[in-house]
Amino acid sequence: MATAARARVAVVGAGLGGLAAAVRLAAGGCEVELFEQSDGPGGKAGSQQLDGYRFDTGPSLFTLPHVFDELLATAGRSLGDYLSIELLDPVFRHEFSDGTVFPAPAGADRFAAEAERVFGVRSARVEAYLRYCERLYRIAAPVFLNKSLHEISTFLQPRVLFSMLRSLQIDPFRSMAAANAKLLGDPRLVQLFNRLASYNGSNPYRAPATFNLIGAVEQCFGAYSVRGGIRAVPAMLARVAEELGVRLHYGTAVDTILRAGDGRTVCGVTAGGERRAFDAVVANLDPERTYRVLLEDSDAPWYRRYVNSEPSSSAIVFLWGIGAEFPQLQLHNMFYGTDYRSEFARIFEDNDVAADPTVYVNIGCRATPEDAPSGCENWFLLINAPADRGQDWTALADRVRSAVLSRLTHALSCAVEPLIQTERQLTPPELAAETGSFRGSLYGLASNRLGAAFARHPNRSRRYPGLYFCGGAAHPGGGMPLAVLSGSIAADLLLRRV
Numbered sequence: 001m002a003t004a005a006r007a008r009v010a011v012v013g014a015g016l017g018g019l020a021a022a023v024r025l026a027a028g029g030c031e032v033e034l035f036e037q038s039d040g041p042g043g044k045a046g047s048q049q050l051d052g053y054r055f056d057t058g059p060s061l062f063t064l065p066h067v068f069d070e071l072l073a074t075a076g077r078s079l080g081d082y083l084s085i086e087l088l089d090p091v092f093r094h095e096f097s098d099g100t101v102f103p104a105p106a107g108a109d110r111f112a113a114e115a116e117r118v119f120g121v122r123s124a125r126v127e128a129y130l131r132y133c134e135r136l137y138r139i140a141a142p143v144f145l146n147k148s149l150h151e152i153s154t155f156l157q158p159r160v161l162f163s164m165l166r167s168l169q170i171d172p173f174r175s176m177a178a179a180n181a182k183l184l185g186d187p188r189l190v191q192l193f194n195r196l197a198s199y200n201g202s203n204p205y206r207a208p209a210t211f212n213l214i215g216a217v218e219q220c221f222g223a224y225s226v227r228g229g230i231r232a233v234p235a236m237l238a239r240v241a242e243e244l245g246v247r248l249h250y251g252t253a254v255d256t257i258l259r260a261g262d263g264r265t266v267c268g269v270t271a272g273g274e275r276r277a278f279d280a281v282v283a284n285l286d287p288e289r290t291y292r293v294l295l296e297d298s299d300a301p302w303y304r305r306y307v308n309s310e311p312s313s314s315a316i317v318f319l320w321g322i323g324a325e326f327p328q329l330q331l332h333n334m335f336y337g338t339d340y341r342s343e344f345a346r347i348f349e350d351n352d353v354a355a356d357p358t359v360y361v362n363i364g365c366r367a368t369p370e371d372a373p374s375g376c377e378n379w380f381l382l383i384n385a386p387a388d389r390g391q392d393w394t395a396l397a398d399r400v401r402s403a404v405l406s407r408l409t410h411a412l413s414c415a416v417e418p419l420i421q422t423e424r425q426l427t428p429p430e431l432a433a434e435t436g437s438f439r440g441s442l443y444g445l446a447s448n449r450l451g452a453a454f455a456r457h458p459n460r461s462r463r464y465p466g467l468y469f470c471g472g473a474a475h476p477g478g479g480m481p482l483a484v485l486s487g488s489i490a491a492d493l494l495l496r497r498v
């Protein structure tokens, strides 16, 4: 005889957070239905086919695989059985505006040795810096990443209490850039680590130095390539969810979150024009849309707080099918602009993009050769950009495209434009339309101030009993592993109450 489910739960959105929540809830004994408006899983971690080329359209860097493994372990599964990943070495190819090229080797000691050779900074100093990043991670993660920040119970756990007692050691009172300048000295090495603020859409000249913990994630714990491209990550989570009995409804938008007679307690959704009863709902879409559209509640304090907070940066993305090969380039390549401080000021203060912006080029076919025709390469280019506030994006994207072409043509000593066989560009309004993110921000809110971690949307709604939030715009924030953690945290909070 089938055992009764602990609860019937609707998950809205098959982004990484929603998929993670669905897996965790199904593994915990709930009956789960997941509704996704588009025709497949992934959300921002999307995929695009263009004239024989395939591109990942969102994230490209895979880190912290243990987060995914721990989620799968709750369902008695192991990541290695579902996803093929390989440690990257070199991790990134960095090219600075003075022409210096630095292929960053994997591992703290090898990175430090190569940094000494290229930048002339003593390897012991660089290793000490990486140990500092690692220490920040070890102290901050138990408090700020792994649990809800909005439940008293979190702060009663010994491990969290211990970490809180050490929280003055997380370097919160100076900026990432100030710490990096002091600890590393060489402006190129400083720029290399300052760029990590953009991993959560923030400005390194304002974000607390605590975020230097990202240096440990990338350089000490390891960055990985994923066979099949990043789209294999949401596909893997969707497969596990299905194996656990989650019913996936693609092409089915949720229009309303239903409430009981008290006007507050969540009791179901309308999806595809049908009313469906559920005991709880997990919203993986942006909180702005959840309140404004699904709950029609623009008066909710969290709604007002969210829309009045500083959004994370967005991006201008170019997908280029390149009819040539550039063996000197890696999977991940950075071409830095000359003045990083003004680059971030342009984004966060002027809502604009610098004249010679830093360019990130990801060449997916390095990990998945079939993603480009033979002798060709699929280039995904990302330039940090402000959130959408009605700028003239056509003009801005044209200007950025010219700047990028001239930078790459110079750096590669080869005219790049004639090699572009197929092309698509994505601007913040398009990212907003395609992924539902508020103002097209990539990571929800920016972390440009002390206390930003507490401003992210909680994983459990107090206003609407039975409603839970996950995804990059909820706690603990954006980026693939964090979105997955948010799904697990929301699911655990729900499981505690059913």
Ligand SMILES: Cc1cc2nc3c(=O)[nH]c(=O)nc-3n(C[C@H](O)[C@H](O)[C@H](O)COP(=O)(O)OP(=O)(O)OC[C@H]3O[C@@H](n4cnc5c(N)ncnc54)[C@H](O)[C@@H]3O)c2cc1C
Residues within 6 Å of the ligand: 012, 013, 014, 015, 016, 017, 018, 035, 036, 037, 038, 041, 042, 043, 044, 045, 057, 058, 059, 060, 061, 062, 252, 253, 254, 255, 284, 285, 286, 289, 315, 317, 382, 431, 434, 435, 436, 437, 442, 443, 470, 471, 472, 473, 477, 478, 479, 480, 481, 483, 484
């Ligand atoms: C260009 C770009 C580059 C990035 N680079 C990186 C990177 O290198 N590394 C990294 O870790 N992270 C990166 N990120 C961030 C990362 O992609 C996100 O943090 C993460 O994928 C967000 O997942 P999420 O759970 O918030 O869901 P989302 O991806 O936001 O998905 C939400 C889902 O909800 C669906 N939805 C919305 N409304 C409804 C509705 N009414 N009914 C049903 N479904 C609905 C949407 O269609 C979508 O599928 C990048 C993002 C972008 C866009």
